[in-house]
Structure formats: structure tokens, C-alpha cells
Amino acid sequence: MELSEYFSQLFSDYTLRTITLGTAILGAICGMLGSFAVLRKQSLLGDAISHAALPGIAIGFLIREYQIDPLEKVSVLGRVFNKIVTVIQWVLDLFGGGTNTLLIGALISGVLGTFLIRGIINRTHLKTDTALGLVLSLFFGFGILLLTFIQKQPNANQAGLDKYLFGQAATLVESDVILMASVTGVCLVILLLFWKEFKILLFDADYTKTLGFNTRFIDILITFFIVLAIVLGLQTVGVVLMSAMLLAPAAAARQWTNKLSVMIVLAAIFGAFSGVFGTAISASQNNLSTGPVIVLVTGVFVAFSFIFSPGRGILFKQIRVYKNRRDLKLQKTLQFMFDIAKMHNDISHPHAIKILNNFQGYTRGTLKELEEKEWVAVQGQKWSMTEKGYDAAANLYNTN
Amino acid sequence: MQKIAIRVDDLTVAYNYKPVLWDIDLEVPESVLMAIVGPNGAGKSTLIKSILGIIEPIAGSVSIYGKPYDKQRKLVAYVPQKGSVDWDFPTTALDVVMMGTYGRLGWIKRPRSKEKKASLEALEKVGMLPFKGRQISKLSGGQQQRVFLARALVQNASIYFMDEPFQGVDATTEIAIINILKELRKAGKTVIVVHHDLQTVPEYFDWVTFLNVKKIATGPVKDIFNDDNLTKTYGINYKVAVNK
Numbered sequence: 299m300e301l302s303e304y305f306s307q308l309f310s311d312y313t314l315r316t317i318t319l320g321t322a323i324l325g326a327i328c329g330m331l332g333s334f335a336v337l338r339k340q341s342l343l344g345d346a347i348s349h350a351a352l353p354g355i356a357i358g359f360l361i362r363e364y365q366i367d368p369l370e371k372v373s374v375l376g377r378v379f380n381k382i383v384t385v386i387q388w389v390l391d392l393f394g395g396g397t398n399t400l401l402i403g404a405l406i407s408g409v410l411g412t413f414l415i416r417g418i419i420n421r422t423h424l425k426t427d428t429a430l431g432l433v434l435s436l437f438f439g440f441g442i443l444l445l446t447f448i449q450k451q452p453n454a455n456q457a458g459l460d461k462y463l464f465g466q467a468a469t470l471v472e473s474d475v476i477l478m479a480s481v482t483g484v485c486l487v488i489l490l491l492f493w494k495e496f497k498i499l500l501f502d503a504d505y506t507k508t509l510g511f512n513t514r515f516i517d518i519l520i521t522f523f524i525v526l527a528i529v530l531g532l533q534t535v536g537v538v539l540m541s542a543m544l545l546a547p548a549a550a551a552r553q554w555t556n557k558l559s560v561m562i563v564l565a566a567i568f569g570a571f572s573g574v575f576g577t578a579i580s581a582s583q584n585n586l587s588t589g590p591v592i593v594l595v596t597g598v599f600v601a602f603s604f605i606f607s608p609g610r611g612i613l614f615k616q617i618r619v620y621k622n623r624r625d626l627k628l629q630k631t632l633q634f635m636f637d638i639a640k641m642h643n644d645i646s647h648p649h650a651i652k653i654l655n656n657f658q659g660y661t662r663g664t665l666k667e668l669e670e671k672e673w674v675a676v677q678g679q680k681w682s683m684t685e686k687g688y689d690a691a692a693n694l695y696n697t698n
Numbered sequence: 699m700q701k702i703a704i705r706v707d708d709l710t711v712a713y714n715y716k717p718v719l720w721d722i723d724l725e726v727p728e729s730v731l732m733a734i735v736g737p738n739g740a741g742k743s744t745l746i747k748s749i750l751g752i753i754e755p756i757a758g759s760v761s762i763y764g765k766p767y768d769k770q771r772k773l774v775a776y777v778p779q780k781g782s783v784d785w786d787f788p789t790t791a792l793d794v795v796m797m798g799t800y801g802r803l804g805w806i807k808r809p810r811s812k813e814k815k816a817s818l819e820a821l822e823k824v825g826m827l828p829f830k831g832r833q834i835s836k837l838s839g840g841q842q843q844r845v846f847l848a849r850a851l852v853q854n855a856s857i858y859f860m861d862e863p864f865q866g867v868d869a870t871t872e873i874a875i876i877n878i879l880k881e882l883r884k885a886g887k888t889v890i891v892v893h894h895d896l897q898t899v900p901e902y903f904d905w906v907t908f909l910n911v912k913k914i915a916t917g918p919v920k921d922i923f924n925d926d927n928l929t930k931t932y933g934i935n936y937k938v939a940v941n942k
């Protein structure tokens with residue numbers, strides 16, 4: 299399928315519409331919350347949480363698929379275990395069962411991972427990055443172990459578990475999208491409600507505390523929503539690249555604005571576009587894993603922003619440097635001419651262009667530009683200063 | 699006798715195992731301008747942070763005008779060390795000053811025109827009004843320091859804690875800031891400043907606390923700012939030309 303075909307079918311094809319909507323919402327919420335992670339310099343946190351979610355998915359899967367064999371004689375312990383699993387299954391079914399079981403597993407192990415990270419940082423001398431790295435690799439390793447175990451099971455219906463590694467947007471169904479939309483809605487309301495608290499905590503946590511705000515509450519609120527966004531995104535983007543989905547749109551958005559609210563809105567928009575385009579590209583290329591494609595698209599946003607943003611982009615910075623240099627050269631030449639012209643009673647007395655050659659800043663270009671500005675007049679091999687040029691030169695250093 | 703604005707009892711703080719502050723007792727009377735002096739790592743920032751509840755002490759208590767600090771937060775304003783925040787944060791000078799009003803507003807309520815007006819006045823006071831819309835990373839170090847000062851001023855507190863407000867500011871700004879602080883004292887406020895330049899202590903302050911893990915001395919500058927206390931605090935045989 300061609301990319302254009304994909305988009306033209308968007309309005310007629312129900313499945314495509316669901317998937318597109320889902321990835322757009324996901325991209326938006328990730329961009330929004332990712333801004334918080336970026337501004338708090340917690341870029342690695344998302345990575346750790348998403349990797350920490352993997353064992354939860356596997357355990358969720360094991361619980362969902364666990365079947366009690368009524369013929370098998372089991373010990374008392376075994377019967378107790380069976381009962382527990384049945385109760386858990388029953389509870390999970392209340393939440394819709396199916397994919398939701400895996401998501402709940404992911405949520406629980408993601409939250410566990412987060413608490414573990416906090417615990418390690420608070421109770422040991424280990425640095426934050428060490429704690430993050432430890433939890434990330436421990437949980438991820440355990441998750442991979444469980445996945446391998448599941449794949450070895452002959453009777454397990456294992457189709458689709460690997461999509462949680464690199465994501466497969468094509469498996470999104472309506473209920474997933476509704477869930478994403480509801481969480482995003484709640485998150486948006488909370489964001490608007492606690493806007494001022496979020497902002498001040500992001501900027502200056504210690505100060506926020508002295509004003510009497512419960513910073514731990516705000517902090518946990520932010521972190522909880524980051525975990526939620528990650529869990530929702532696992533199916534689409536996968537645990538391995540989930541953090542890029544959080545960070546990239548926010549990093550790109552930061553380039554375009556110096557206002558927090560604008561940054562968050564932009565990040566949401568970049569995220570949504572990345573989600574939609576990434577999914578479209580992967581769907582039109584034989585269902586490539588969505589995660590890597592989405593992440594590549596976010597990468598394009600980042601690269602573009604870092605080069606072309608007017609305030610902080612490399613290109614415009616370079617252009618500004620170049621332009622400033624040229625302006626300075628021009629001013630220095632003018633100043634030099636001014637000093638010569640001053641020596642005559644008549645300021646427009648013509649001088650030979652030759653005498654300018656001794657001056658470093660002078661080029662043919664600058665002379666021409668000065669002429670265009672009507673600061674000097676050139677006649678043959680002579681130049682003379684105009685009234686306008688004289689005033690400009692006299693005021694050069696009065697305008698700090 | 700003056701009222702006691704701040705009272706610290708048996709305050710002990712440790713980050714790991716080694717105590718950073720040891721058994722500090724401190725009484726600061728109302729309406730003084732006090733310097734906290736001591737070498738790098740003496741625990742000056744830590745003392746302020748634990749008084750303000752940013753760091754939890756191992757032992758000790760703090761009271762403000764006779765009541766526990768927790769109940770008196772609104773009376774206290776804080777100017778953190780400038781390096782403690784990320785100045786590349788996407789916000790403007792005015793926005794930062796407005797944060798000083800958040801404490802009185804409490805949860806959820808947004809600042810309105812009244813808060814904005816107060817913030818603009820505070821910016822004016824520190825001479826930063828022309829920069830109100832400037833992104834904070836595009837301010838010089840001294841200008842950033844003044845924005846922080848304005849943010850504390852807008853809190854309209856009775857007690858001000860300032861961690862090295864003169865760090866990296868030029869002579870003109872330093873005098874401008876100290877004049878504002880002296881004005882605050884005249885208005886009956888208590889101002890506590892972590893200060894590094896010993897030469898200017900007698901000129902700027904009327905009260906001083908020497909700190910180096912333990913409290914060495916505290917009292918009026920004219921009584922206790924002498925070579926003996928300086929030597930005890932800084933270890934080396936300290937001789938300043940104290941011009942009284």
C-alpha cells in the first residue's frame with residue numbers, strides 16, 4: 299500500500315481510522331508528559347519505567363492464560379494457588395480482560411520499578427543514573443527471561459507478545475483508543491487544574507516546598523501520569539523505544555519557544571504527528587514494527603527543530619553570527635571614514651579609495667553596501683561621506 | 699528587649715553519616731540584618747535549608763515568632779543560591795517573580811491582576827522592570843540574582859533568608875541590593891544573609907553568626923566580629939582589618 303493510499307482510505311476504513319486516532323492521542327499525551335520529564339532532567343526515567351513494565355506484561359500473560367486442569371490431582375498448596383489465580387483472573391476480567399490484563403501487569407511492574415528507583419536513591423549512596431540503570435536492566439532482563447519461558451510453552455497462545463518489544467500499532471482496537479482518550483482527558487484536566495503547581499515545581503522544587511506546597515504529591519502525580527502514558531504506549535511503540543516517544547517531541551518543541559505552555563502544546567502536536575505518520579509509513583511498508591518507525595519520524599522533527607528553529611536553531615544562530623560580523627565590519631569601515639572626513643571642514647570632501655586599503659575591515663563589498671545605504675557617495679576612484687553617513691557614524695557608539 | 703524572630707534548638711543535620719551541622723542553637727531578634735559567615739562547606743546553605751524544611755534534620759526544632767515553622771510559612775521568604783535552578787527553563791523574569799505569590803494563593807488558584815501588579819512593583823524595586831518579558835536565560839548573573847530577590851520581595855514576608863545574594867554581582871548591584879535589605883530592616887523585617895565577603899560585614903550588617911559545623915558565635919557585629927571568632931571559624935590565624 300502506498301502512503302497516499304493509506305491516507306485516502308483513512309476516511310472510509312474503520313480499522314485505519316481507529317489506529318490513526320489511537321497513535322495520534324498517544325503521541326499527544328507522550329509529548330505533553332515528556333515535556334515534564336525533559337524539563338526535570340529526568341530523561342532516563344521514562345526509559346527505566348518502560349523497560350520495567352516488561353515483566354508485568356509477561357506475568358499478566360501467564361495469569362491470563364493459566365488454565366486449571368480439573369482432572370489433575372493437586373496438593374493443598376496447589377489448590378490454594380489455583381484459587382488465588384482464579385480470583386486474580388476474575389478481578390482482571392472486571393477490567394475487561396484481554397489486552398487490559400497485560401496492561402495492568404505493565405502498570406503494576408512499572409510503578410514497582412519507579413518506587414524501587416526512588417527507594418534506592420533515598421536509602422543508598424547510589425546516584426540517580428545508577429539506580430535507573432540498575433532497575434532498567436534488572437526488570438528488563440527478568441522480562442526477557444519470562445518471554446523466553448512463554449515462547450517455550452507448547453500450548454501457550456503466544457501470538458503477539460513480542461509486539462510489546464517493538465510495538466505494533468495495527469493491533470490497536472477501539473477499546474484501546476477509548477482507554478487512551480480517557481486517560482489523556484483526565485491528564486489534561488489535572489494539568490490545567492494544577493498548572494501553576496507543576497510549573498513552579500519544575501522550575502524550583504526547593505522553593506516550592508518553602509511556599510508550603512506538598513511537593514511530593516505534585517511529584518507523584520507527574521510520575522504517575524508518565525507511567526500511565528508509557529503503559530498505554532507499550533502496545534504501539536514497545537518497551538525498547540518508548541522513552542524516545544516521550545523525549546523527542548519535547549526536545550523538538552523546546553527549540554521553538556520560551557514559553558512553557560507553548561512548549562507543551564507543541565510537543566503534543568509533534569508527538570501526534572509522529573504517531574500518525576510513523577504508523578502510516580509502517581502500515582504501508584508491510585507492517586514494519588511501528589515503534590522504530592515512529593521514533594525515526596520524531597527524530598526528523600528533532601533534527602529539523604535543532605537546525606531550523608529561529609531562536610535556538612544552529613542555522614539561524616550561524617546566520618546571526620555572520621550578519622553581526624558583517625554589520626560590525628561595516629560600522630568599523632564607516633568609523634574609519636568618519637575619522638578621515640572629520641579632518642576636513644567640508645565633510646563631503648572626496649578622498650581616494652586607495653587610502654582605505656590600509657584598513658583591515660575594508661572590502662569592495664562593504665564600500666558598495668555603504669553606498670547603498672547612502673552613507674557614502676562613490677565617484678570614480680574617490681569616495682566622500684554624505685550628511686546621512688556622518689550622522690550615522692557620529693551616533694555609532696552612543697547607542698548602547 | 700526585642701522580640702525573637704527565629705529560634706533554633708539543638709539542630710543537627712547529616713547528609714550521610716558525617717554531621718554537617720552539630721547541635722545548633724540560635725536566636726535571632728526581630729528587625730536585624732544578619733550575616734551568616736563560615737568557610738565553604740561549613741553548612742551555611744544547609745542551615746537555611748533545614749530551617750525552611752527543605753532538608754529534614756536528624757534532631758532539633760525551629761520556631762518562628764514562637765510558633766512552629768510549619769504554621770508560620772507565610773511569614774518567611776527564601777532566596778536560594780542562584781545555581782540551584784536551571785536558568786534555561788522556558789519562562790520570563792516576570793513569571794519567575796509571580797511565583798512568589800503562589801504561596802499566598804495556595805493550591806489551584808491562579809494569579810490575577812493584583813498579583814501581577816505586586817510582581818511588577820517588585821521588579822521595579824530591584825530595577826528590573828525593563829526586563830520583565832525577557833527569557834531568564836538571557837539575563838546576566840546579576841540580573842538573575844535581582845529577579846530572585848524580587849520574587850522574595852513579592853512574598854511580603856517578615857523574615858527573609860538569602861543564600862549568597864551577592865554572588866557574581868557587580869559593585870553597583872551589590873549596593874542596590876544591600877540598600878533594599880537595609881530598607882527591609884528599617885520596616886521591621888528580619889533579614890538573614892549567607893555572606894562571603896568578610897570585609898563588608900561591619901558595613902552591611904548589624905548582626906552576625908559564625909558557623910563551621912558548630913555555631914561558633916552569634917550576636918551584634920560590634921561585639922563579636924573580631925579576630926578571635928574569625929580564627930575559630932576559619933581555622934587559620936585570621937586577621938582582618940576590621941574598621942569599626
Ligand SMILES: Nc1ncnc2c1ncn2[C@@H]1O[C@H](COP(=O)(O)OP(=O)(O)OP(=O)(O)O)[C@@H](O)[C@H]1O
Nearest residue numbers: 713714718736737738739740741742743744745892
Ligand atoms: N546534597 C548533599 N549530599 C551530601 N552532602 C552534601 C549535600 N549538600 C551539601 N553536602 C555537604 O554538606 C556540607 C555543607 O554544605 P553546605 O552547602 O551547607 O555548605 P556551605 O556552607 O553553604 O558552603 P558554600 O560556601 O560552598 O556554599 C558540605 O561538606 C557538603 O559537602
Ligand SMILES: [Mg+2]
Nearest residue numbers: 742743744779
Ligand atoms: Mg552554600
